[in-house]
Amino acid sequence: MNADTQAILLDIEGTVCPITFVKDVLFPYALAALPATLSTHWSTPSFQPYLAAFPLEHTTTPDTLLSHITALTAQDSKLPALKSLQGYLFAQGYSSGALQCPLFPDVPPSLHTWHALSIPIMIYSSGSVAAQKLLFEHTTSTPSDLRPLLSDYFDTVNAGPKTEAASYAKIASSRPEIEISKWLFLSDNPKEVKAAKEAGIQSFIVMREGNAPLSDEERAAHRVVASFEEVRILGVGI
Ligand SMILES: CSCCC(=O)C(=O)COP(=O)(O)O
Numbered sequence: 087m088n089a090d091t092q093a094i095l096l097d098i099e100g101t102v103c104p105i106t107f108v109k110d111v112l113f114p115y116a117l118a119a120l121p122a123t124l125s126t127h128w129s130t131p132s133f134q135p136y137l138a139a140f141p142l143e144h145t146t147t148p149d150t151l152l153s154h155i156t157a158l159t160a161q162d163s164k165l166p167a168l169k170s171l172q173g174y175l176f177a178q179g180y181s182s183g184a185l186q187c188p189l190f191p192d193v194p195p196s197l198h199t200w201h202a203l204s205i206p207i208m209i210y211s212s213g214s215v216a217a218q219k220l221l222f223e224h225t226t227s228t229p230s231d232l233r234p235l236l237s238d239y240f241d242t243v244n245a246g247p248k249t250e251a252a253s254y255a256k257i258a259s260s261r262p263e264i265e266i267s268k269w270l271f272l273s274d275n276p277k278e279v280k281a282a283k284e285a286g287i288q289s290f291i292v293m294r295e296g297n298a299p300l301s302d303e304e305r306a307a308h309r310v311v312a313s314f315e316e317v318r319i320l321g322v323g324i
C-alpha cells in the first residue's frame with residue numbers, strides 16, 4: 087500500500103458489513119420470501135430469466151426449485167443463478183424497509199474521504215450487481231444511499247470468480263488509465279487477497295468481528311487491517 091493509491095476495490099460480506107447481516111438476515115429473508123414468490127411469479131414473463139438460469143431438472147415444479155435453493159443457500163453457494171434470484175428477492179425487503187444494511191462504522195466516513203479525494207471506489211462481491219446496488223442504496227448510515235460515492239460494481243458474472251487472478255486483471259482493465267499496482271483491494275477472504283496480489287493489485291485482509299480466524303500462514307503472507315480507518319492511516323486518503 088502506498089500514498090498514491092488511485093483506485094479502491096471493496097468486497098462486501100465481512101469487509102463493509104458483518105457476515106451475520108448476510109448469513110442471518112439477507113439469506114433467511116430470501117428463503118422466507120421464496121415460496122410466495124414462486125407461487126405468484128412462476129409463469130410471469132419477467133420471472134422466466136431467473137428460472138431459466140437453473141438447470142432444468144431443478145425447475146420442474148416450484149417445490150423442486152424451493153428444495154434446490156434451500157440446499158444451495160445452506161452450502162453458501164456462490165452460483166450466479168442463486169445470486170441473481172437472491173437479488174430479485176432482496177428487492178422487496180429493501181423497498182419495504184424490512185432490510186437495511188448495517189455498514190461497519192468506519193466504512194461511510196472512509197468512502198466519503200476517498201470520494202472527496204477523487205479516488206474511484208468500486209465493489210466486487212459474489213452477490214449480484216443488482217444486489218450490491220440495493221445494499222448500498224439502503225444502509226443504516228445517514229445518508230442511507232451511498233451509491234453516489236461508488237463508481238462501479240463487479241460480480242462473478244461480469245468479472246469472474248473472486249479467487250482467480252484473471253478476474254482482478256479484468257477489473258483493473260476497466261480503468262486502463264490507472265496502473266494495476268495503484269489499485270487496492272480489501273477483503274475478508276485470504277484466497278481473494280492472494281488472487282488480487284497475483285494480478286498485481288495491492289491487497290489487504292480486513293479482519294472484522296465475526297470473520298473466520300486467519301491461520302498463521304495467512305497472517306504471515308498478507309497485511310491484515312482491522313478497519314478502513316487503519317487503511318487511511320497507512321496512507322490512502324489521510
Ligand atoms: C451483495 S448482497 C450479499 C452478498 C452475497 O450474496 C455474498 O455471497 C457475499 O459475498 P462477498 O463476495 O461479498 O463476500
Ligand SMILES: [Mg+2]
Binds near residue numbers: 098101273274275
Ligand atoms: Mg467477503
